[in-house]
Amino acid sequence: MAKSLIARYLQPGDSIIGGITSQIFMPEEQNDFTQHPSEQVFGDTLVLAKNYQHALAMIYAVKEINENRQILPNVTLGFHIYDSYYLAHWTYHSIMELLSTHNRFIPNYKCGFENKVMAVIGALYSATSLYMANILGIYKVPQFTYSSVPLMNDQSETYTLYQMAPNEDYEHAGILHILLHFGWTWVGVIAKNYENGDSFLRSISEMFPQSHICFAFIERIEVVYANELSEMMDWLIRIYNVSMQSNANAVIFYDEDITIFRWLYLPEMEENIMMPEGKVWILTVQMELTAYPYQKSWDIQNLHGALAFTIHSKEVLGFQHFLQTRNHLEIKEDGFSKVFWEQSFDCLVSNQLMGTTMEKICTGEEKLESLPGAFFEMSMTGHSYSVYNAVYAVAHALHAMMSNRPKVRRMVNFQDPQPWQLHHFLKHLSFNNSVGDEFVFDLNRESVAGFDIINWVIFPNKSFQRVKVGWVELQAKSFTINEDAITWHKSFNQTLPSSMCNDNCHPGYSKKKKEGEPFCCYDCSRCPEGKISSQMDMDDCIQCPNDGYPNKDHDFCIPKIITYLSREEPLGLSLVLFALFLFLITALVLGIFMKHHTTPIVKANNQNLTYTLLISLLLCFLSALLFINQPDKVTCLFRQTAFGIIFSVAVSSVLAKTITVVLAFMATKPGGRMRKWVGRRLAISVILGCSFVQAGICAVWLATTPPFPDVDMDSVPKEIVLECNEGSVTMFYCVLGYMGFLALISFTVAFLARKLPNSFNEAKFITFSMLVFCSVWLSFVPTYLSTKGKYMVAVEIFSILSSSAGLLSCIFFPKCYIILLRPELNNREILRVK
Structure with a gap:
C-alpha cells in the first residue's frame, strides 16, 4: 500500500x-x-x-x-x-x-x-x-x-x-520504594541504548546501592525494526537468555516503546532456552502496552503481573461516548x-486499491471496543x-x-x-x-501530578486489565502500594516473588560477605555466644544487654535470673546443715573434754590449748554461715576477715600445741633452761602473736579496700549473681597465704616430732590434720578460680568446713575414742608405763 x-x-x-x-x-x-x-x-x-x-x-x-x-x-x-x-x-x-x-x-x-x-x-x-x-x-x-x-x-x-x-527522578525513587517494599535486593536492568537510557542508569547506579540493592545484570538494547530482526536475532537471544537464566526475578525495563520489549518474546526465543519461569517486570512511565499489526499473534503472557508506572490519570467522563459516536x-x-482503520481492522477504506492482499472493505461500522487492548483502549491512557x-x-x-x-x-x-x-x-x-x-507546574515547568502504579493482568484471549495498586504523590512525598491487590505471574503461584542473590539470613544468623561477589550476595553465619540477631539479614549480631542472655536460637534475649547461695536451695541448705552438724559435733567434743577435764589424757594435752582450739573450730563452723544467703554490706565486710582471724586462731592453737609437745620432750633435764618455756605463757604468746598478725592484715584490708556487695553480670551467662566483691584480691590472698604459712609451719614442726614417744605425743595426729588442712586449701585455689557465681562461695564454704573438720577429726577423735570407748586406757599409770 x-x-x-x-x-x-x-x-x-x-x-x-x-x-x-x-x-x-x-x-x-x-x-x-x-x-x-x-x-x-x-x-x-x-x-x-x-x-x-x-x-x-x-x-x-x-x-x-x-x-x-x-x-x-x-x-x-x-x-x-x-x-x-x-x-x-x-x-x-x-x-x-x-x-x-x-x-x-x-x-x-x-x-x-x-x-x-x-x-x-x-x-x-x-x-x-x-x-x-x-x-x-x-x-x-x-x-x-x-x-x-x-x-x-x-x-x-x-x-x-x-x-x-x-520529573523522572521521582519515578526512579518510586522504583526504589517498590524494591525496598518487597525486599527485592537483586534486580536486573534492561535499558535502551540512548541518552535517556544512559541518564537512567547513572541515576539508579548511584541511588540503588545506597539502599543495599545490587544489579544481577545490566543489558542495553538497540532499536529493532521488523526488517532488521534477522540481523539482530543473536543479541536478542543473548538478552533473553541473560534475563531468563538470572536468579533475579525483578527486572526493570526502561524504554519508550514496549514493542521493542515484545520482540524478546518471539516464539523463536523460547526455542533457544528451556526456562519458562516468569519475571516481575517493572516498567517505566514512558511505556504503554502497545503492538504493531504484525505482533497480533504474539503471546503477551510474560507481561502478566508486571508493575508499571503511569502518569496519574482519571477516567474522563464522556470520552468513551465520544469514541463510540464519532464518525x-x-x-x-x-x-x-483511515490508515488507523485499515491496519487495525485489516480492511481497505475504499475499493480503488484492490491489487493489494487485503480484500475486505472497511464499512465504518467496525467497533473500536472490539480491538485488543494492545491496539486500542476505550479508556483514556x-x-x-x-x-x-x-x-x-x-x-x-x-x-x-x-x-x-x-x-x-x-x-x-x-x-x-x-x-x-x-x-x-x-x-x-x-x-x-x-x-x-x-x-x-513547578518552578522547572514540570507537572506535579504524581504517578500511578499499575498491575497488568493479562487474560488468555490477549485482553488485559489495568489494576491500580499504588501511587507516588509528589507534593506529599509519599509512596503507597496495596500488596493484596497485585496479581503475580502464574509461575509464582500467587505468592510474593523473591528477588535476592541468596536466601535471607534468618534471626539468629548474620550476613557474612562472599569474597569476589557483590555485597547483596552473602553467606549466613551463626551468632556467637552472647549475641543475637532478631531480624532478617542483619549485618552483624548484637550483644545482649548485661541483664539478658541469648536463647537457644540466638534470636532474642532472655532476662537473666538473680541468683545467690540461698538457704532455701538444696546446695545452700545442705551446707547449712553440714555446718550445724559439725558445730554440734565440736560442741559435743568440747563437752566431753570439759566433763573429763580431770582425766590424764585431757590434762596431758594442755587443757587450755585444747579448749581454745575447740572454741575456734566452733566459730569456724559458724563463720561459714556468713557466706550463705543474700550478701549485704555487713556480711560482706566481716565474713572474710572473721573467717581469716578465727582460722588463724585455730591454726595458731595447733602450732602452739605442736611447739609445746616438742619443747616438753626437749625439757627433760630438771632445772634446765628449756623447762621455763613449757607452760601457759608460750601457748598464749604463740596464739596472740600469730593471730595479731592476721588481724593486722585484715585491719589494713578493711581500712583501704574493704569488701562490698556487688552484682556480677558476666561470669555466668544466664544469671545475675549477687556477690561480695572482695575489694582487693591481693589482700584476700594475703589472708589465705598467711593462714597457709601458719599451717605449713605447724605441719613441718609436727612432722619432725612425729617419732617422739607415743604416750604424750600428739605430733602424729597434728601432722595428719595439717596434711588434710593444707591439701584442702591447696586444692581450694584452682577450684575457686575455675568456678563462677554462687559456686565460688560454695567452694569456699566447703573448704572452711572440710579443713575444720579435718582438724577436729584428726586431733580429737582419737582422744574421744579413748575417753568414751576405752576408759581403761585413760589411766595415768598405764600412760606412764607406755
Whole structure:
C-alpha cells in the first residue's frame, strides 16, 4: 500500500494548538528530490494504532473547551496535528508546516492572523521532542511534551518546554520504594541504548546501592525494526537468555516503546532456552502496552503481573461516548483515521486499491471496543490524559491572557497575540480539569501530578486489565502500594516473588560477605555466644544487654535470673546443715573434754590449748554461715576477715600445741633452761602473736579496700549473681597465704616430732590434720578460680568446713575414742608405763 499524503488533521479556529503524534512508522528511505517532499510517495508503513488515541484526546479536549462558555467564551480553539513518522526530517518538516501559513510551506512567513499556532503538544518520544524543541525554541513557542524530557547540551534551551510527565527522578525513587517494599535486593536492568537510557542508569547506579540493592545484570538494547530482526536475532537471544537464566526475578525495563520489549518474546526465543519461569517486570512511565499489526499473534503472557508506572490519570467522563459516536471515517480532514482503520481492522477504506492482499472493505461500522487492548483502549491512557491536560493548560493560559486586559495591555496585542506571550501565564498556571484533578507546574515547568502504579493482568484471549495498586504523590512525598491487590505471574503461584542473590539470613544468623561477589550476595553465619540477631539479614549480631542472655536460637534475649547461695536451695541448705552438724559435733567434743577435764589424757594435752582450739573450730563452723544467703554490706565486710582471724586462731592453737609437745620432750633435764618455756605463757604468746598478725592484715584490708556487695553480670551467662566483691584480691590472698604459712609451719614442726614417744605425743595426729588442712586449701585455689557465681562461695564454704573438720577429726577423735570407748586406757599409770 503506497501513501503520498502527509498525515495531518486541521480544524480551523481563532487560536490553533499544534500537535505532533507518533502513530505511523515509515521506513527511512533516501530522498532523490525529484518531487516536493510533501508529495513524496513512500512504501509500506506500520501503524502504532494505540497512539491514535493521543490525537483523539486532543480533539476531544478542544471540543469540550469550545462547548464550555466558561473558558474562552469569545475565542474558538482549533488544532493542527501532524505525524512525526519517527523520523527527524519529517518532524522538522511538520514543525515548519505548523509555523507557516496554511497550505503554503514558506518558513518565516505568515499571511494575516489565520490559524496562528499558540502552542504545540508533542511528542511521545524524547528524540522527537528534541527535534521539535530545536525549532520551537527559536520562535519561543510553548511546547508541551508528554515524553521524557530530552537531554540537551545547554539546559537553557529547554525554557520553552513544559513537561506533562513528572520529573523522572521521582519515578526512579518510586522504583526504589517498590524494591525496598518487597525486599527485592537483586534486580536486573534492561535499558535502551540512548541518552535517556544512559541518564537512567547513572541515576539508579548511584541511588540503588545506597539502599543495599545490587544489579544481577545490566543489558542495553538497540532499536529493532521488523526488517532488521534477522540481523539482530543473536543479541536478542543473548538478552533473553541473560534475563531468563538470572536468579533475579525483578527486572526493570526502561524504554519508550514496549514493542521493542515484545520482540524478546518471539516464539523463536523460547526455542533457544528451556526456562519458562516468569519475571516481575517493572516498567517505566514512558511505556504503554502497545503492538504493531504484525505482533497480533504474539503471546503477551510474560507481561502478566508486571508493575508499571503511569502518569496519574482519571477516567474522563464522556470520552468513551465520544469514541463510540464519532464518525471516524466520515471526517475527511482527519488524515489519521483511515490508515488507523485499515491496519487495525485489516480492511481497505475504499475499493480503488484492490491489487493489494487485503480484500475486505472497511464499512465504518467496525467497533473500536472490539480491538485488543494492545491496539486500542476505550479508556483514556496516561499519555492521552497528559495531552488532554495540555490542551486545557493552553486554554486556561489564553483565557488568563484575555481576561486580564488592563494588566497586560502593554504586553499583549489582542489583535495579534504572540505565542511567546503565553509563557508569563503558563508560569503561574493552576487549574482543576473536568474530572476534578488539580494541575500545576513547578518552578522547572514540570507537572506535579504524581504517578500511578499499575498491575497488568493479562487474560488468555490477549485482553488485559489495568489494576491500580499504588501511587507516588509528589507534593506529599509519599509512596503507597496495596500488596493484596497485585496479581503475580502464574509461575509464582500467587505468592510474593523473591528477588535476592541468596536466601535471607534468618534471626539468629548474620550476613557474612562472599569474597569476589557483590555485597547483596552473602553467606549466613551463626551468632556467637552472647549475641543475637532478631531480624532478617542483619549485618552483624548484637550483644545482649548485661541483664539478658541469648536463647537457644540466638534470636532474642532472655532476662537473666538473680541468683545467690540461698538457704532455701538444696546446695545452700545442705551446707547449712553440714555446718550445724559439725558445730554440734565440736560442741559435743568440747563437752566431753570439759566433763573429763580431770582425766590424764585431757590434762596431758594442755587443757587450755585444747579448749581454745575447740572454741575456734566452733566459730569456724559458724563463720561459714556468713557466706550463705543474700550478701549485704555487713556480711560482706566481716565474713572474710572473721573467717581469716578465727582460722588463724585455730591454726595458731595447733602450732602452739605442736611447739609445746616438742619443747616438753626437749625439757627433760630438771632445772634446765628449756623447762621455763613449757607452760601457759608460750601457748598464749604463740596464739596472740600469730593471730595479731592476721588481724593486722585484715585491719589494713578493711581500712583501704574493704569488701562490698556487688552484682556480677558476666561470669555466668544466664544469671545475675549477687556477690561480695572482695575489694582487693591481693589482700584476700594475703589472708589465705598467711593462714597457709601458719599451717605449713605447724605441719613441718609436727612432722619432725612425729617419732617422739607415743604416750604424750600428739605430733602424729597434728601432722595428719595439717596434711588434710593444707591439701584442702591447696586444692581450694584452682577450684575457686575455675568456678563462677554462687559456686565460688560454695567452694569456699566447703573448704572452711572440710579443713575444720579435718582438724577436729584428726586431733580429737582419737582422744574421744579413748575417753568414751576405752576408759581403761585413760589411766595415768598405764600412760606412764607406755
